[in-house]
Amino acid sequence: MVRHYPFPLIASRRFSRLNSVAMKTYTLMTPGPVPLPPEVLQNLALPMEHHRTPEFVALFGRVLERMKQVYLTKEPVFIHTSTGSGGMESALVNCLSPGDKVVAVVSGKFGERWAEMAETFGARVNRIEVPWGRAVRVEQIEEALKRDPDTVAVLTQACETSTGVLHPVRELAKVVSKHKALFAVDAITALGALPIPMDEWGIDVMVGGSQKAFMLPTGLAFVSFSKKAWAIAETAKCPRFYFDLRKERAANAAGESYYSTAVTQIRALDLVLDIFLKQGLQRVYERIQTLSKATILAARDMGLEIFPEAPSPSLTAIRIPEGIDGQKVRAEMETAHQVVVMGGQDQLKGKIIRIGHMGAISDSDQVRTFEALAKSLNKLKSGTVSEAQLASARARLKTVLAEAPAVVMTEEKP
Ligand SMILES: Cc1ncc(COP(=O)(O)O)c(C=O)c1O
Numbered sequence: 001m002v003r004h005y006p007f008p009l010i011a012s013r014r015f016s017r018l019n020s021v022a023m024k025t026y027t028l029m030t031p032g033p034v035p036l037p038p039e040v041l042q043n044l045a046l047p048m049e050h051h052r053t054p055e056f057v058a059l060f061g062r063v064l065e066r067m068k069q070v071y072l073t074k075e076p077v078f079i080h081t082s083t084g085s086g087g088m089e090s091a092l093v094n095c096l097s098p099g100d101k102v103v104a105v106v107s108g109k110f111g112e113r114w115a116e117m118a119e120t121f122g123a124r125v126n127r128i129e130v131p132w133g134r135a136v137r138v139e140q141i142e143e144a145l146k147r148d149p150d151t152v153a154v155l156t157q158a159c160e161t162s163t164g165v166l167h168p169v170r171e172l173a174k175v176v177s178k179h180k181a182l183f184a185v186d187a188i189t190a191l192g193a194l195p196i197p198m199d200e201w202g203i204d205v206m207v208g209g210s211q212k213a214f215m216l217p218t219g220l221a222f223v224s225f226s227k228k229a230w231a232i233a234e235t236a237k238c239p240r241f242y243f244d245l246r247k248e249r250a251a252n253a254a255g256e257s258y259y260s261t262a263v264t265q266i267r268a269l270d271l272v273l274d275i276f277l278k279q280g281l282q283r284v285y286e287r288i289q290t291l292s293k294a295t296i297l298a299a300r301d302m303g304l305e306i307f308p309e310a311p312s313p314s315l316t317a318i319r320i321p322e323g324i325d326g327q328k329v330r331a332e333m334e335t336a337h338q339v340v341v342m343g344g345q346d347q348l349k350g351k352i353i354r355i356g357h358m359g360a361i362s363d364s365d366q367v368r369t370f371e372a373l374a375k376s377l378n379k380l381k382s383g384t385v386s387e388a389q390l391a392s393a394r395a396r397l398k399t400v401l402a403e404a405p406a407v408v409m410t411e412e413k414p
Helices: 013-022 040-042 054-071 083-096 109-120 137-146 171-177 229-231 245-253 263-279 280-303 326-336 363-380 389-400
Strands: 027-030 077-081 102-106 126-131 155-159 182-186 206-210 220-224 313-318 352-356
Touching: 013 352, 027 326, 040 229, 040 263, 054 077, 054 220, 077 083, 077 155, 077 245, 077 263, 083 109, 083 182, 083 220, 083 229, 083 326, 102 109, 102 137, 102 326, 109 126, 137 155, 137 171, 155 280, 171 182, 182 229, 220 229, 220 263, 220 389, 229 389, 263 280, 280 389, 326 352, 326 363, 363 389
Parallel strands: 102 126, 102 155, 155 182, 182 206
Antiparallel strands: 077 220, 206 220, 313 352
């Protein structure tokens, strides 16, 4: 199991300054990108092959087929060589026409991004503003759809990564399915981290990203459409070229990708799907859920407050006590303790830190993170966390993490 995440050595002398940075070892605890398992790092270093060779075409077909098991859908899953935001754009341009009415849940940075994107493509967006840290209420969406039955799509995050909140996706899907509107979910920080069965819950459009629970570098986006969404996608009028799923669907049906594809990443995704599916996704979810529980309880043991009202298992946002600048806490954790966590953005700048629970995180990474957090808080304001509080957080982590299934890696190393 990887304890620290060694950045690769950059060989050229021109990069000697970068080398000193690259040689440092960090414990990466961010909610994406996440630490990669050693098997994945090794796989990423394999020699390049062409994406049209029979071997790669067979692997690509296997990956597409098995992605359906993560999405829990019978519909095709598409892979774009883009970041997650590309997947969000693909979702919009394939099911919207300029002038369409859209309801968008805006409960943080990523909700804002999706609403803005929809406006950019000419949609008329009704923003359901939710205070940051809160989950959207199902009635808010129900009312919006009753008021505007012509709404073409409801957009939401499953987990709003900027606040750590988990929205009630299943309940929202139930409500939206009674209307004409499509239910589109940005599940970038949820897919692979928690159960979100697309077909069973009635989700019409679902987007995922590689740098989160999939334990890969940033650079792949995943999208799947229900039959209801496809019926609209055939004739939707938003301009689409690179992200036109109709082209991709035809190419995938013939066993290929439409464009050149990210061979290196897709091969590593094949390996991650082995890890996921041979051990069962349930085990992956349990590991993440236990890391989340351990983090929440240990933070409370240290006298800290959890920021969102409904925390997502994929990350925990912790409120920084009054009088301490969270940006400085984050920086201190990184520079003095080599533990990398995320801070808050916009209105949450300096007020929270966010700790991820996805990827190859060991129990000792978790303990190290809390030690770094306690020391950093105390450096900025002495006495914030007592020795006794830190000791009970450590003990808590030990007990709770003992419940977690073994670190999810290949079968040979349970
Ligand atoms: C919920 C959510 N949506 C969208 C994105 C954007 O993804 P990307 O940065 O890969 O474009 C992220 C990235 O962190 C995310 O967490």
